[in-house]
Amino acid sequence: MGCVVGKRVIPGLEGEEGSVDEYEEGPLSEAQIVKRIVACERTLVAPMATASGHPYTLRYAYVSQRGYYPNALDKENQDAFSVVTSVNGCRHAHLFGVFDGHGSTGDLCSHFAAEKVPEHFCAALPGSAAELAAASDDQVKRALITSYRKTNADLRESAVDDSLSGTTAIGVFLKGHMLYVANTGDSRAILISSDDGGFGAVNGHGPANGHAGGGGAGED
Structure with a gap:
């Protein structure tokens, strides 16, 4: 689903242009995020x-x-x-x-x-x-x-x-x-x-694969 940018930085990306450390905080507070859970x-x-x-x-x-x-x-x-x-x-x-x-x-x-x-x-x-x-x-x-x-x-x-x-x-x-x-x-x-x-356990259905997913109840 949607994406929230946080303060944590992926190792190796520190200081790179566009990396997540340029944001001081995300668009949602911790309390707002908790309310969404x-x-x-x-x-x-x-x-x-x-x-x-x-x-x-x-x-x-x-x-x-x-x-x-x-x-x-x-x-x-x-x-x-x-x-x-x-x-x-x-x-x-x-x-x-x-x-x-x-x-x-x-x-x-x-x-x-x-x-x-x-x-x-x-x-x-x-x-x-x-x-x-x-x-x-x-x-x-x-x-x-x-x-x-x-x-x-x-x-x-x-x-x-x-x-x-x-x-x-x-x-x-x-x-x-x-x-x-x-x-x-x-x-x-x-x-x-x-x-x-x-x-x-199953394959997804979608235009990319064009077939039924299989699994325990799969049916073509």
Whole structure:
């Protein structure tokens, strides 16, 4: 999103023309920046279990900072997120989503999707905890795709003007020892481990690549 110039200097650029040290302070005060941040107060937890049934704890958190636009200082934060723990009563099934709006009504689009995607996803899955625990990969994949498609259709029929606006979506669903990732647009998910480092779980969609993103629910 927007850019704020601070006082910190990148090593090696000290004193160069146009480097950040020529600014005494950024256009926003520290207090103003803090007001633009939405974040959980602490790391949150949810119960999980391995394939063999061994329990472990999932830790998650969220943070978002409203961008800085010199010509639109009051522009709304176009980021939105959703968290649904214990999906359909299943203690080891959790859904996370991040949505990045764009255009003049991007904030409305992203918040609309953050509400509707979980609603449609939960409705498309088996309704009981036991049935969801036994759900196949294909059932989960179809539910993710259905939730995105229905949300898109709902947005087109809603009062939100999406003619020149919209939102990306990245969703992560954890069920037991399985992790599913679905995306539309150029939002990404990154898998990181102490053994293998990090890598992108999906490819972004856009004019530059011209293909579907793949991932746990990718569909050409």
